[in-house]
Amino acid sequence: MSTILVLVRHDGGTVQKSSLELLTLARRLGDPAAVVHGDVSDALVDALGRHGATTVYAVTPLTPPAYPPVAEALAVAELAARTAPAAVLITSGPLGTEVAARVAVRLDAGIVTDAVQVRAEAGGPVVTQSVFAGTWLVEGRVRRGTPIITVRPNAVTPEPVATPVRPVVERVDLEDPASPAVPRVVARRPKATTGRPELTEATVVVAGGRGVGSAEGFRLIERLADVLGGAVGASRAATDLTWCPHELQIGQTGKTVAPQLYVAGGISGAIQHRAGMQGSRTIVAINKDPKAPIFQIADFGVVGDLHVVLPALIGEIENRRG
């Protein structure tokens, strides 16, 4: 069976959920081989084996450390040249896109980004993309070089294999080909963590827009998210007003989410916002304007003031749970 190279991200001990999704997808296309940077612990190898990776390429970080996307691209391009895989799978997002773009150029290979589905076909993997703010579906294929595919988080449900495999771990030492001038990260200010689930991975997302009215009002969105065990999201208007951090922005220039439940409070549903959330399974909207476009895609809409409806909803959910 042909190899499917999967770029895996991890935090030392745990493999990112989106990487497990890629491995699950890779099994349907061929024989998954994981490309991993940094320390490869036994626990990590086990987790990869449970999700079907038969090979783990453990890439030794370059010294001095290279700019991360450049280093990852170097590893993936080199391994792709070496193993002639049937496809390379990378998670969509700013970092993944940068890696994939560089690999495609270096291999002079076709790239398809932000796949919502990938299926095996005789002529190579067929990739489905959701385009034009989610209004059209496009099926395409790479016809030159190794298919480089970035996959939207949450597009696949991660599943372990019935019988875990024991992956072969192979060390990979790369030579930095006297790479040209690269950027250097000179300062890094970490952001506060919230303890809430990661936005693109969450099964419930509660998002607030300009209609929440203030930073104070935005706390209501957070409270509902916490009651539902979900992530907090926002429209660009809400992040621009600094009612919440920018990384919570959903839409064309923010994140794309596809949770089981999406609750939009005080969001009008502009096309650029819908682009990032209309793949959600169930959409609930609370908006005081009955003509708000968000109601056109909502499964359940409430025309009303969110400052009244949300506290009542939180109370009602708490009551039902006793």
Added chain:
Amino acid sequence: MKIAVLIKYVPEATAAWRFAEDHTLDRDSVDGRLSELDEYAVEQAVRLVEAGSATEISYLTMGPARAVDAVRKALAMGGDRAVHVLDDALHGSDAVGTASVLAAALRRMEFDLVIFGMASTDAEMSVLPVMVADLLRLPAVANAVTLRVDGSALTAERETDDAIEEVVAPLPALVSVTDRSGEARYPSFKGIVAAKKKPVTTWSLSDLEIAPERVGTAGAATEVLAVRPSPPREAGTVIVDEGDAAVRLAEFLAANKLL
């Protein structure tokens, strides 16, 4: 310090977009404009000139004849001249093909800094800045929120999910800027008049010494097999809150096993 800004002519976001028979975006049936995300790149370049950090701005675009509208808009915001790569054989180019054309054009231009928008508002792939940087072997900073140059280096700030990073790259360098880098200005009347007199040079594939079969639909490394509209979402229930909305919403969530 010379800046090259990459710009794209795209269909208006609010228009009803369609596919043409050959599965490319039907650009003839809808109004087009300078991509809103490229306006942020133009804005940053104009600000660098205003701040005295840069002296000249050249624009580069690849697109159909009508793309010159986008070029004029950018020139009305500021800048000096533009290059328009125009060739029928480019129709249907994929990302790798487009990157090779833009890189070939940039090799014939003078610049210390190349600025891109973070993505196009039509294809939305976000891959071109980095592809062009890789081809030209330039250091690249993707998705910058702020930038400044001091003659020999570019300093940019960018936001990742868990941190704000300050990144330094020696010039010549390439950067893409996000829609958080600063509101783009509206062209002034004076700017619009001045833009009409600024030179726009047209280059064909032969000017760039690129074989037509390497680009366009013929040279694309990807192919589209089928397109179809997304299944419309089923019309849902909309209720007007009469004091019972929270209870009814909770019932809906419970009935759908979402509580």
